[in-house]
Amino acid sequence: MVRFEFSESEYPEQDLGHIGISAKEIVDLTSRRRTVGYWRSDLASGHVYWSRAVFDIYGMDYTQGPVNLTAAYANVHREDLNLMLELIERAASEKIGFHYVLRLKNGRDDGFKFVRSVGLYRTTDDGREELFGNLEEILERVRLISVFNTPSATA
């Protein structure tokens, strides 16, 4: 795993009401720049639900209902998987948020891609405990490589 941390930071609430931007529009804006997926984990049942984009990032066929975690985790780099599982264990047992960057199989050659996930803990109105968050592929590194490979960038 490239990076991990447990998130307890609080951020000032964005006062977007007065400029008239809805939550749906914020999600749409964020998704324009890159593929961002969203997920939710019901701590009591152990079930995890993904948006379509997370399936795309993982290279799995979209399904409704709880995700097949054994199939999903088979795509995680073997050096990162145990750390990711430890992090999820701790987040689920201590009920805290987290942030990680790890490597997923890219499904094309035997290489890997970097993905970032941020998770938060919440209690729903009906008392269910959940972790929820987002997942996105990190593309900056690829763009950087392509910039430095152009002839004008050669020293």
Place this chain on the structure above:
Amino acid sequence: MKGHSTLITSLNAIRTETELSGFLRELAAEFSFKGFMVIDIPTALEEKLSPRIVLSDLPAGFLKEYDTLGLLKNSPIFAGLRRSTAPMSWSIDKIGVNRPPSEVSLAREFFTRHSISTSVYYPVHGPNGRRAVIGFLGNRQAPGHTEMGELGIFVMHSYDVYSKLKSDMGGEPALTARELEVLHWAACGKTSGEIAEIVSLSDHTVNSYMNNAMRKLDCVNRTHLVAKALRLHLIS
């Protein structure tokens, strides 16, 4: 030094953890080390070593101070032990390797104050795959290959004795085949109702198996349980 066969004989006579500690203390002294530690290898996320100590004769103040100084997080030894199964050695001369510059003088002062200039670590594993390390610390020259080999033989047998003692005392409760089967389907995203249909049991029985598994693995919810079971390779 006693003959190897005599030491192995005394090892086979050990019946308690206290006797094992005594043996390891004697072994440390035979190889001119100050003390020993048997440690469950801490994960990269952990910040304190003390909770991972299984057996040790090092002064309590040493471990407490090590944790207070936060030296585990960037320890090159434990980072290496998580990546490799080969024995490792450390000396105070190499304290700057792989430790952040801000920690180097702190760590050097700590080990110097406790008269530790050399240590060796042997990764070991029990029959259930549990990974641990047996380390010896002291103020002596780094052991050569022959000494490392000799000490390594005793380390392997010592941990085997420890594993047997833990197993006799109850050790880690194993999950039954049914509990593992139910847990596997839960990790595959099946609901309790779907699992009940797959394994031809009632919902109530399936939930009972899941609750048993949670209790045995000391988990607080099913998300915790599934992640822990996958990490321990109980299911895949």
